[in-house]
Amino acid sequence: MRARSSLGAVVLSAALLISLSAQAAVASEQTDCLAPGNWARVDGATPQLVAPTGLLIAMGQRDVVLLGEQHDDMDHHRWQLHTLAALHAQRPHMVIGFEMFPRRAQAVLDRWVAGELGEAEFLSLSEWDEVWSMPAELYLPLFHFARLHRIPMLALNVDASVTRGIAERGRAAMDASELEGVGRPAEPAPDYMAFLREVHGHHAAARDEDKLEAESERAFRNFVDSQLNWDRAMAEALLDGRRRHAAPDGSLPLAVGILGSGHVRFGYGVAHQLRDLGEYSIGQLLPVPAGVPCASLPSGLADAVFAVDSERTAPPPPPRLGVWLEEVEGGVRLREVRSGSLAERSGLKAADVVLEVAGRPARTSRQLVTAVREQPSGTWLPLVVQRDGRRIDVVIRFPPEG
Template identity: 30%
Template sequence: MIRRGALATLWSWAAGCAIAPPADLDLRGAPPLLLLGEVHDNAAQHALRARALAALLTNGARPALLMEQFDREQQAALDAAAAAPHATPATLISAAGRGGWHWPHYEPVLALALAHALPIVAANVSRSDARRIIAEGLSAHGFDAAVPEDLMALQVAAIVRGHCGHLDAAGARRLAPAQIARDQFMARQLTVHAARGAVLLAGNGHVRSDAGVPRWLAPAQRERSLAIGLLEHGDETAGRFDRALHTPPQPRPDPCAAMAPATR
């Protein structure tokens, strides 16, 4: 369940203003497959998930930790780094991390995984794989090309929004297979680790119950899963998740301000 209590006021040095901290995320009694979303740069959400995972482990759970931040071809390097004496989050990131992520956000959950000997699973399809999938199709790379039209329409709309309107629906439809492949691969990894339980850490777009990873889980696994979106105040997409929790927005420049029109 998600527990919402009274909110105290804290001072955020990063934001330079007073903010209300989010309610706790209580995962006790949750099903064995947990999909925890995020806005990638929201520090409060990362702290919230780390606290929730720590409490889950204190209660005896030992799920696999599936992370969007690692690409599937990095699994061998990730396993070797985790098995090395005196492994630390920094050594994992050095061995298998890729650019584009603010790694201090993820170090606390990696530390928990190492301390409790959790499998750390690379759950993403790389950008190079994604380019090949866009060019050659899902089935050419072992993914399911039978994409329901309602799911495709939702993915196209999300990509258009993500490009701030600089990409039209036809261009977004050509890009959608890459996102769909990622969702399918994450669903497969959840299924592989379902017997022991698994926690997937991924962006909210992947965790959406209407168009993300849950759509690619078999019915038996979907029944054992819970998709939780961690959203910022003002985000009205809570209905796209099994559960949703709002946090204060992370101060950031307008992401659309400097975005050039995408090449079609």
Template identity: 30%
Template sequence: MIQRVFNFLSTTALLTAAFTAASASAPDTEAPSAGMLPGQDEIRDTATAVVDTARVAGIDDLLARLGDKRVIYIGESHDRYEDHLNQLRIIRGLHEQGHDLAIGMEFFQQPFQAALDAFVAGEISESELLKRTEYFTRWRFDYRLYRPILRFAREHDIPLIALNLPKEITDQAGDGGIDSLIPEHAALIPADIDRDDPAYRERVEAVFAMHPKDDDADFEHFLDVQLLWDEGMAARAAGYLRGHPDKTLVVLAGTGHVEYGHGIPDRVARRIDVPAATVVSGKMRPFDPALADFILYPQRVELPATGLLGVMLDTESGGEGLGIDGFSENSGAKAAGVEAGDRIVSVGDSAIDSYADIRIALMDSRPGETLPVEVLREKMIGGSERLTFDVELH
């Protein structure tokens, strides 16, 4: 392990030391099998260096320094698997230290808490969890990124806490601001929303300037959405901490909700005074010691590609299965004989009634794999017929 005094290192030297520590501490990490239930030895750790305000160190040192915290915020880039493996590594380490944990998650919305409870209790399957939480229409990022964390929580009976406000609320605020919310939705948002932090406003303005937007985009509405996300998640986290004084809460959220403490952390602190720490990845951003209490420098880890049918789906029309509007270039489904207008009713062993069913059926597939796809096809005369095609996934 490399340990050096932060004050004596230039930024360049510090980053060099961090990457040296990462490359020396472990070999390149391979992604685990997507179907794997992670346990103590089944997920390989990412090779990660840690920078805190005093030194360059490693994950084990980080865990020791988190031991007295009641709430730990771990920022993520949603599509970076190494970030999620580090989240799991910290959760696992804290659990092994004997902490009574709960995990707060940005990527599940508060009305679906009962589904998370049922999943942890072993009452519903992973597939049922994804359907009940409407995961694929409300979050959309590859579920396999988060799967090891959720399975670890279920294996060890660690509560999962849905932090985010319903999408319907933030969508409406984006269109018309907080004042446009219907009474039913207004009743679900925190009563105390702090708009007076100039540093927070400045950061949101910088994001708004870079954000693709229409000519009529309104910054104040954009700010309202950010405030609702951060205040909503903070109120939920603070309420959980207050109601469960023996728990250590690990909050998983996008780095923008954690860095500099301006998003969730300072809004939790406004509601409840508990020892806290922030952890973010320093990859792909300029080094700034004010970014967080601890900055991670993990090696890149890629998930294996998922197989694709190569179809464009009609998710709006009713009827059995899902309709096919068209095909992508080099579509395996089209090559196998599937036609536009067909309705997919099964893929492999999975019945298809919704978009979530398609995503779940293909989640652990690979390009080049062949799966039977059953469709309904309308005949010119006499209703429809069921046809099965062997489709090579791309």
């Protein structure tokens, strides 16, 4: 299945990774200081190798620490887990915010941390497959860490419909009730605008759009508004989570944010909005590809970076139909079918309602997602769909492994 999260999260994170990977590729004649496992501070005039102990002690004294990631890199999530553990050893009074969950999932996160839900039930009730595009296996160690230590988890995001609505219509055209209470974001720094313009250009090229200049500029401004609202929502949720989980003596917990690197780099995103809200005690840490020469790391990229082997170690992606789903009476409706997807190649069409999966009634999106994800390579999955008032048999033929 294809989740409804905005493409912006992936592109924002990927832009930084691609840039740093390219620098590493041309560094053969330079001295690399970032061997795997090394930390370097990049908050001064020149990058400096640094011992992790002192760095993490300093980060543990901040009010908010942001940990970036490339969403599909398992080693980035392992690094986040180890860094969380080091921070938690100093500041056990902690909350952890996750970009991956919309605010409406907060009650489910609370139940998970309290030990009331099993893993499968937690993923189902939080609608993981509908709201995020990455395998849950990448994040489950982080979720279990929070549960094991009873650390409150914060749902930082807004519903994807909010981000999509702003990108399509502009923030000014959105009714206050559609914004989920997010305040007006601070205006972006000029360099952030330049970065977002580059990202938006990639989006437009991917869609092969041919717009008039005025329309293109309006689309870019809406895109900027959507990203700023995204940053603002997460900043507000982090500060609100600190206040909600204050200790009886009034002391506030350390808030750690698990975010895409695009929301962290140079302090343009969430940190910029935090400062506008009056929070200045912020730490920002990023993983970067090992082998990047220290001289090529731009000043101010973060407080510090950690070198991770560039080989991707994410688990193989599960099978996906390439559809957007919504539950309707009697089944699961295909809201959209992606061009070239397995669903399209199998004969499924937008507006089809899946009535049965492998002979069983299709009652929830999760049921259909699970059936697809668990289907072995090279096998067939029979569906019964309703189309224009008729029942139609459709067989999904999964390609052989490799």
